[in-house]
Amino acid sequence: MPKTLFDKIWDAHEVAEGLLYVDLHLVHEVTSPQAFESLRLAGRPVRRPDRTLATADHNVPTDGSSAAAQIRDRLSRVQVETLERNCREFGVPVYSLGSERQGIVHVIGPELGVTQPGMTIVCGDSHTSTHGAFGALAFGIGTSEVEHVLATQTLQQRKPRSMRIRYEGELGHGVTAKDLVLGTIGRIGVDGGVGHVIEYAGPPIERLSMEGRMTVCNMTIEGGGRAGMIAPDDTTFEWVEGREAAPDPLPLGEWRELRSDDGARFDTEVVIDASALSPQVTWGTTPGMVVDVTGAVPEPSHEGEQRALDYMALEAGTPMSEIKLDRVFIGSCTNSRIGDLREAAEVVKGHRVASSVNAMVVPGSQRVKAQAEAEGLDEVFRAAGFDWRSAGCSMCLGMNPDIAAPGERVASTSNRNFEGRQGRGARSHLVSPKMAAAAAIEGRFVDIRTWEG
C-alpha cells in the first residue's frame, strides 16, 4: 500500500503501539527546569544524553553578554544557570551564552547538522515543526512530555491525521516563503491543521531554499498543525552535507526514499495557487488575520475580529500601506537565518531607517551572526540605522529586555501577533524580512514588488 512520508517515518519509529522513539530531543531553558527537577526527585537518569542537545535562547539578552552571570534580570539568570547546571548533572551537551554554537534552538539544530531527513525530533517548543523542512517528523511538546522523553527517549502518541497542501504555479517576484505560509494560514485558518501532520508539496515548495522551507514548516503550528514536513531532495542534501553532525557520506539511497509514494492517501488535501499570492501583512491578533499588502484592514465579521481591531487600534478600510510603524524586528526562529538577513540587507543597502522607527536585527545564532559579519551585512544594517544584536529569541516573545512599549506598532518577521506577545500592549504585524526591511525605511508598509527605494 502506498505510504505518505509521514507514514514512513512514523512506522520506522513505533516501538510499540502508541509509543514513538525519539531520535533527537532539543532542550532550552524555559520548558525544561521542572522536567529535570522531577527526574531528580524520582531518581531517574536521562536515558540518552547522546540524543539530547540543549541551548539557551528564550531568555538571553542580545547585548553580547558572554556568560549567564552577566544576565541582569535575576529570574532569567537563574533560569539559564539552572539549564547549565541540569545539563552538567545529567550529562547533556549544552551551548549556552559564550558558546560559538549558541542560538535559537531551531536555528542551531539544522546548522550543526543534527537535524537530518527521516528523524523524529521533539522539543519543548511549539516551533519545533521547523525541522520538518528536512523531511523529519518534528513537533513541540510540553514539560511533562520533556520529562518523559528525557527518562525514556520515547513519547506516547496517538497517530495524527495527515494533510497535504500542494502548491501550484510560481511565487511572484518579491513574494517569499513567509508570504506563502501567511497566505496559507489566512486560507485554512488558525485551527485548519488541528490534529494533522501537514506535508507541503508542489513545484513552488521544491524551488524554495532550505531557509524558505524552514520558514514554512516553522509556522505550521500557527495553522494548528501538529507538524509540517517537506520531502528531502538535492537542495536538502546539499545543505546538510559537510555539517559537523552530518553522516559522511550521506546515505542518499535511503534518504531519497523519504517521500510520499504515488497514490498515497491523505486525510485532507488542499491545493493553493502560489501565483495568486502577494506579499502578506497581518492586521489583527492571530496569524490568520492577514491580508495582501495592497489590501486594507477588513470589516470585522465577528466579535473576535472587532476585539482584534480595538487592540490593534485600527479602523476597517484603512489601506495597509497607510499603517505607520514605531519599530521593526528582524529575527526569530521563523526568519533569522543567513538567507533571511541577506534578503533584508539587499533591501536596506544604501537607505536610512525612517527617523520615527526603532529597528533591530537579531541573528538566529552566533554562527549566523559571524557569517553575516564576514559578509559585511552588519555594516549594511548599522549604516542604515538598524541596531545589530547578538543571537536569541529576543523580541519574538519579549522574555529578554527586547520588548516593545505599550501602544507601539511593530513590523516583525516573527511568527505570532498575539496580544502582548512582543510587549504588553504592543501591536504586532507579521511580514517577510524584505517587507520588514522596506517598512523600516519608509516608516510604513510598502509593497516590496513596486517599491523603488
Place this chain on the structure above:
Amino acid sequence: MEPVRLIEGAVSVLDRDDVDTDQIIPKQFLKRVERTGFGEFLFHDWAKQPGWELPSNPILATGRNFGCGSSREHAPWALEDYGFEAIVAPSFADIFYSNCTKIGLLPVVLAEDDVRDLMAAGHARIDLEEQEIAFGGRQLQFEIDPETARRLLEGLDDIGVTLQQLDAIERYEAERERTGPVTTTV
C-alpha cells in the same frame, strides 16, 4: 497525578475563540523554575480590563481552538492552580490538549451548540468513566482516547507506564535505532 473521575460544580464562561497560551499565562511568568504558583497570573492582562470576570470554579467553558500557540505547560498549570478541573470547548489546540491530560486537567470536546448550552446552564457534572457530561437537564456523551481516559481515571504516572515497556525500548535500540547523530561528540 491524582485520579480524575467525577467533576461537578459551577461553570465559568470565557466566550472567545482562539484563546492563545500567551493570554492564559504571559511570558514574563515563564521565568520561574517551579511548577506551582501560576494561578494568580492566569489571564494576567485580560484580567486588568474592565468587565472581566472569571470566577474560580471546577469547570471552564470556552470557545474553539482553546490553548493555541506556544507549547508552554505553564498554561494548564495556571488554569489548574486557579481552580479549574475540566475545560469544555468545541476544539483544543493539540499540544495544549495533550499537556492538560498529562497533569489531570480534563479537556472535554463538545459541539459548539452544546458548549453554548453549558455556558447558559452554569452548572455541570462530568463523569469520565461514563464519558458523560450532564447539565441543564441534558446528558451528553463525549469522546476521549481510551488509553488517555484510563491513565486519568487511574492517576497513572506516564513514565512509570512506559517503563513497563522497557524491553521493547531496548529491543528497538538494539535492532532498529538509526545511526546518529550523536550530540555528545558533535
